[in-house]
Amino acid sequence: MYNKLALLALSLRAVRAQQVGTLTPETHPTLNTQTCTASGCTTVANKVVLDANWRWTHSTSGSTNCYTGNTWDATLCPDDATCAANCALDGADYEGTYGVSASGSSLKINFVTQSAQKNVGARTYLMANDNQYQMFNLLNKEFTFDVDVSKLGCGLNGALYFVAMSADGGKAAYPNNKAGAAYGTGYCDSQCPRDLKFINGQANVDGWTPDSNSANSGTGNHGSCCDEMDIWEANSISQALTPHPCTSTGQTLCQTTACGGTDSNDTRYDSVCDPDGCDFNPFRLGNQSFYGPGKTVNTNSVFTVVTQFITADGTSTGTLSAIRRLYVQNGKVIQQSNTDVSGIDTTNEITSNFCNQEKSAFGDNTGFQTKGGLAKMGKALQNMVLVMSIWDDYAANMLWLDSDYPTTSPASSPGVARGTCATSSGTPADVESSQSSDYVTYSNIKFGTLNSTYKAS
Ligand SMILES: *[C@@H]1O[C@H](CO)[C@@H](O)[C@H](O)[C@H]1NC(C)=O
Numbered sequence: 328m329y330n331k332l333a334l335l336a337l338s339l340r341a342v343r344a345q346q347v348g349t350l351t352p353e354t355h356p357t358l359n360t361q362t363c364t365a366s367g368c369t370t371v372a373n374k375v376v377l378d379a380n381w382r383w384t385h386s387t388s389g390s391t392n393c394y395t396g397n398t399w400d401a402t403l404c405p406d407d408a409t410c411a412a413n414c415a416l417d418g419a420d421y422e423g424t425y426g427v428s429a430s431g432s433s434l435k436i437n438f439v440t441q442s443a444q445k446n447v448g449a450r451t452y453l454m455a456n457d458n459q460y461q462m463f464n465l466l467n468k469e470f471t472f473d474v475d476v477s478k479l480g481c482g483l484n485g486a487l488y489f490v491a492m493s494a495d496g497g498k499a500a501y502p503n504n505k506a507g508a509a510y511g512t513g514y515c516d517s518q519c520p521r522d523l524k525f526i527n528g529q530a531n532v533d534g535w536t537p538d539s540n541s542a543n544s545g546t547g548n549h550g551s552c553c554d555e556m557d558i559w560e561a562n563s564i565s566q567a568l569t570p571h572p573c574t575s576t577g578q579t580l581c582q583t584t585a586c587g588g589t590d591s592n593d594t595r596y597d598s599v600c601d602p603d604g605c606d607f608n609p610f611r612l613g614n615q616s617f618y619g620p621g622k623t624v625n626t627n628s629v630f631t632v633v634t635q636f637i638t639a640d641g642t643s644t645g646t647l648s649a650i651r652r653l654y655v656q657n658g659k660v661i662q663q664s665n666t667d668v669s670g671i672d673t674t675n676e677i678t679s680n681f682c683n684q685e686k687s688a689f690g691d692n693t694g695f696q697t698k699g700g701l702a703k704m705g706k707a708l709q710n711m712v713l714v715m716s717i718w719d720d721y722a723a724n725m726l727w728l729d730s731d732y733p734t735t736s737p738a739s740s741p742g743v744a745r746g747t748c749a750t751s752s753g754t755p756a757d758v759e760s761s762q763s764s765d766y767v768t769y770s771n772i773k774f775g776t777l778n779s780t781y782k783a784s
């Protein structure tokens with residue numbers, strides 16, 4: 328929800344660019360998924376690619392860093408266009424440098440990886456082939472995966488979500504982008520992030536301000552907006568299911584304060600997107616015994632997460648009317664918990680009525696409704712890219728997910744209590760040292776017609 332990517336990249340060889348570098352071969356890990364109908368599932372050999380922002384970006388002619396720490400090289404990168412021409416994005420050592428490993432139908436992402444440099448977090452995309460992201464139309468379908476959050480503590484977020492990126496990472500639309508999806512370009516989300524080093528075939532050097540609290544990140548004048556469907560933002564303590572619509576269609580560049588979101592603090596709601604979303608966090612919605620270690624959905628062991636996108640007319644082009652969630656653990660189907668909040672009708676699904684009542688009951692910003700609500704989210708869901716990541720939060724210590732937030736309000740105020748983590752938890756400095764061996768595993772991804780991807784046993 329307050330998705331600021333604390334991407335911590337590499338201090339010595341930091342970054343990303345728009346040309347293609349060849350110093351490290353780019354070999355996309357294979358990840359098997361399944362496509363299902365009522366008559367059964369078939370296996371698909373997908374691949375996974377690391378986002379461009381984590382990659383080493385260096386001179387096309389050699390190996391001079393274009394970006395080091397959180398600063399651009401002034402000679403190679405005097406402005407956005409020159410920098411994109413001078414700099415290449417190189418291949419990734421997935422496991423050794425970034426802690427990303429795939430085996431069969433399972434993808435594991437480690438939080439901190441120490442090689443010659445320290446890497447924190449990672450963001451990956453599912454690919455259809457080596458040059459294209461896998462596109463999904465989620466309407467009238469369900470998306471299912473198994474997750475192991477048992478080693479994801481307070482302050483971390485193992486996020487599996489969809490964003491309206493271009494299938495080729497922007498390569499055709501922006502010919503200066505020679506790298507494309509093969510190198511994980513074209514990211515966008517509902518925070519309209521300004522920490523991206525390259526957007527639309529240009530670097531983001533102009534106006535770049537290194538972050539005061541992160542040695543590897545900064546923000547430039549440009550951001551990259553698009554609709555975002557957060558299927559799963561979670562650690563072992565709390566989790567949320569959150570649609571974030573935008574009024575724009577597809578990936579869209581924004582300028583400075585008009586980017587809103589986490590990177591434009593005082594103009595948070597000024598972008599084309601809804602940075603807050605209409606979140607369904609069982610704890611925040613009144614059931615504190617539903618999700619967590621030893622709870623109804625027991626985060627000490629693996630479980631299955633099923634998310635259904637229901638349309639009003641029961642077709643894959645209809646208006647999105649509800650987002651449903653259920654879980655399967657130890658062979659038992661567990662329905663999403665019911666809300667128990669004054670002012671919200673009892674429900675266990677996201678509908679327009681639920682979102683209206685939640686915003687009102689919690690006194691939250693109504694950007695969800697003004698940016699098009701569930702109906703616009705549904706339109707975007709016809710063309711989405713799957714993201715799997717792990718991150719820590721330099722903006723708000725993930726307290727919006729797993730603690731009392733905002734910390735200035737009493738925990739007893741409606742909507743403030745979101746999880747049992749301490750309000751002092753989740754600082755990046757703390758989690759990157761004390762929880763450096765944390766990880767998340769996503770596995771057994773299945774996509775198909777309603778009720779085809781899971782069963783009780
Ligand atoms: C952003 O907003 C938070 C909360 O309102 C505040 O504590 C923080 O100082 C702000 N940061 C900037 C850079 O304005």
Ligand SMILES: *[C@@H]1O[C@H](CO)[C@@H](O)[C@H](O)[C@H]1NC(C)=O
Nearest residue numbers: 614615616617623664665667
């Ligand atoms: C939480 O959800 C579980 C499962 O739906 C239910 O059995 C339990 O009664 C709920 N607890 C509260 C306090 O609402």
Ligand SMILES: *[C@@H]1O[C@H](CO)[C@@H](O)[C@H](O)[C@H]1NC(C)=O
Nearest residue numbers: 365467635641776777778779
């Ligand atoms: C899916 O299962 C649920 C609950 O078992 C049922 O209510 C619903 O009608 C089913 N939907 C379809 C399309 O089979």
